[in-house]
C-alpha cells in the first residue's frame with residue numbers, strides 16, 4: 001500500500017490506486033473503538049472529459065470517495081493522482097445535495113462568493129463570468145433575486161454554477177438532484193448533460209438512481225458496502241446526445257437491469 005499522503009501525476013483526469021479508508025470512532029465511555037471500512041481497495045481511473053456515476057446502497061462509501069478526492073478526509077492507504085499541475089482546490093468543483101446558498105446574497109453574489117474571498121480574477125472579468133454563467137443556466141432574469149425567491153431546481157442550478165465559476169477540471173457531484181421532485185430532477189439531468197456536452201468537464205456523479213446514472217454517464221461504478229468496494233464498472237455505450245426519450249429504449253432498460261441485478265446479488269451476498 002502507498003503512503004496515504006502521496007498525490008502523484010497521471011494522464012487520466014483522476015486516478016485512485018488501491019485506496020482504503022477506515023473510520024475509527026471511539027465510543028463515549030471507554031468501549032472498544034468502532035471501525036468502519038468505508039473504502040476497501042478502491043482503484044478507478046477516470047479519463048479527461050468522462051462522465052462517471054457512482055451508485056450503491058446507503059453507506060457503501062460513495063460520499064467518502066468524493067471526500068477523499070476533495071481532501072476533506074484523509075485516506076488510510078493508497079494513492080490519488082490527478083493530471084497536470086495546479087492546486088487541488090482550483091482543480092475541483094463540488095456540488096452537494098443541498099445547494100447551500102447564502103440567503104442574504106443575490107444569485108449573482110452567490111456565484112461570486114469564492115471570488116469575493118480569494119479575488120482570483122479582476123472584478124470586471126469575474127462579473128462577466130458570472131453573467132455568462134447565469135445565461136448558461138437560464139437564470140439571467142434572476143440575477144438580482146435572493147435564494148428564497150427561487151425554486152429548488154433553480155437553487156441547485158446556482159449551486160452548479162457556483163462550482164463551475166473557477167473553471168474546475170473535475171466536477172464532483174454528491175446526489176445533486178436528490179432533494180428535487182422527479183420532474184425537476186429529470187430536467188436538471190438534461191441541463192447537466194447540456195452543460196457537460198459544451199465544456200466536457202470530467203464529472204464524478206454520485207446518485208441513488210440507477211436510471212439517472214445510465215442516462216447521464218459513460219460508465220457506472222457499482223459499489224457495495226461493508227467493506228465499501230467496487231463490485232463492477234459498467235460501460236454505458238448508448239449514443240449521445242441523449243434525451244429523456246432514451247429511457248424507454250430496450251438498450252437502456254437492459255443496462256439498468258444489469259446494474260440492478262449486480263446490486264441485488266451483492267446485497268444478498270452480505
Ligand SMILES: Nc1ncnc2c1ncn2[C@@H]1O[C@H](COP(=O)(O)OP(=O)(O)OP(=O)(O)O)[C@@H](O)[C@H]1O
Nearest residue numbers: 023024025036038057058059060061062063064065
Ligand atoms: N466521519 C465519519 N466517521 C465515522 N464513520 C463514518 C464517517 N463518515 C462516514 N462513515 C461511515 O462510513 C460508511 C460510508 O459512508 P458514506 O457516507 O461514504 O456512504 P454513502 O455511500 O455516501 O451513503 P449514502 O448513500 O447514505 O449517502 C458508512 O458506514 C458511514 O457510517
